[in-house]
């Protein structure tokens with residue numbers, strides 16, 4: 080890796096191609112078009128912060144990487160984990176009005192939050208579920224037992240952060256009134272200015288490392304899946320593959336939530352369009368041709 084006249088890192092074409100192909104093959108992340116400068120900048124930073132000397136050293140570690148840790152750290156450096164509480168609030172309104180009542184009828188308040196990053200998304204889902212069940216009244220342990228949230232991500236680092244569940248105060252500004260007191264405890268000492276999700280709620284979210292490129296365990300069946308703001312990194316064939324896996328993991332009639340900038344338009348998948356960024360698995364009571372987003376187009 081060399082530097083250009085302005086001192087910015089420049090990857091040699093062979094190195095760039097190798098990093099692009101490793102990222103694509105192992106994590107689905109498509110860095111192939113017009114992102115050379117961004118890759119060089121992030122890889123340069125990653126090499127420095129990992130105490131490595133060259134991109135050759137990084138590539139050789141990637142070749143010997145039996146545990147996947149070197150890959151994961153590089154993917155972490157190349158992508159963003161940006162997320163926040165109450166992100167894309169239309170989804171939570173739809174959950175409350177339509178999906179939770181349906182799930183209760185089905186008998187299972189279970190949600191898989193894939194690509195859950197640092198936890199803001201699964202905790203937002205959890206708090207909405209609790210509010211729905213408790214109507215802002217007391218939260219009994221029995222009520223919490225009813226709820227199961229699986230939160231997965233490719234990155235150990237963000238999973239650790241999510242389990243720690245500590246957030247700076249300014250990241251909690253958008254929470255509805257009363258939620259801060261109800262769901263968080265205030266940090267003291269070196270944690271002043273931070274809040275932590277109360278342990279009773281943290282323990283209702285099961286965190287697990289999961290790469291969306293891998294096969295979904297057969298036992299994973301959910302009435303609702305969130306997979307938001309990760310498919311933007313994938314090309315169309317990879318998106319189609321991930322959506323089909325999610326569809327298999329949905330119960331009949333179950334809902335898939337994607338990011339609002341991640342329309343499934345033009346992708347071949349077996350789900351029915353419900354509303355922007357929400358899709359549903361047919362429940363078998365109606366004919367369901369495989370479609371490629373045409374239904375979405377017509378709205």
Ligand SMILES: C[S@@+](CC[C@H](N)C(=O)[O-])C[C@H]1O[C@@H](n2cnc3c(N)ncnc32)[C@H](O)[C@@H]1O
Nearest residue numbers: 106160161162194196233234290291307308309
């Ligand atoms: C931008 S964040 C989205 C967080 C959250 N879903 C939201 O919408 O706010 C994208 C997350 O996807 C994760 N990710 C990237 N590639 C992945 C893969 N192949 N499998 C699982 N997670 C992945 C990243 O580690 C990151 O935490």
